[in-house]
Amino acid sequence: xxxxxxxxxxxxxxxxxxxxxxxxxxxxxxxxxxxxxxxxxxxxxxxxxxxxxxxxxxxxxxxxxxxxxxxxxxxxxxxxxxxxxxxxxxxxxxxxxxxxxxxxxxxxxxxxxxxxxxxxxxxxxxxxxxx
Ligand SMILES: [Zn+2]
Ligand SMILES: [Zn+2]
Ligand SMILES: [Zn+2]
Ligand SMILES: [Zn+2]
Numbered sequence: 001x002x003x004x005x006x007x008x009x010x011x012x013x014x015x016x017x018x019x020x021x022x023x024x025x026x027x028x029x030x031x032x033x034x035x036x037x038x039x040x041x042x043x044x045x046x047x048x049x050x051x052x053x054x055x056x057x058x059x060x061x062x063x064x065x066x067x068x069x070x071x072x073x074x075x076x077x078x079x080x081x082x083x084x085x086x087x088x089x090x091x092x093x094x095x096x097x098x099x100x101x102x103x104x105x106x107x108x109x110x111x112x113x114x115x116x117x118x119x120x121x122x123x124x125x126x127x128x129x130x131x
Contacts, residue, residue, distance in 0.1 A: 010035045022086035023057045026073035
């Protein structure tokens with residue numbers, strides 16, 4: 001039984017160790033991907049080229065314009081790393097404008113705005129404010 005598990009495991013251990021936070025939190029789904037699904041090409045939003053899902057489980061820089069992408073399993077789409085991120089505490093992908101409030105332990109909208117629930121400021125907003 002152990003042997004067949006290895007044979008159906010399409011990703012190498014080094015690929016599994018370099019997954020994006022989003023992919024890592026969808027491990028079950030990742031492990032069930034077969035070689036065909038991993039080879040499936042996804043179009044990048046810059047329009048330069050396509051990349052196989054396998055490469056998008058890690059941060060993938062477009063060879064032409066250097067925009068960095070990853071596959072969001074929360075949204076089932078290829079997203080730009082500069083526009084989105086995966087909150088490991090909420091276990092959800094977020095827009096870049098959202099940040100995680102440690103006090104409420106929830107994400108809130110507006111990097112330069114105080115938390116919509118408790119009014120604390122994000123680290124970035126504090127940084128901008130102190131300038
Ligand atoms: Zn590009
Ligand atoms: Zn995610
Ligand atoms: Zn969060
Ligand atoms: Zn808060």
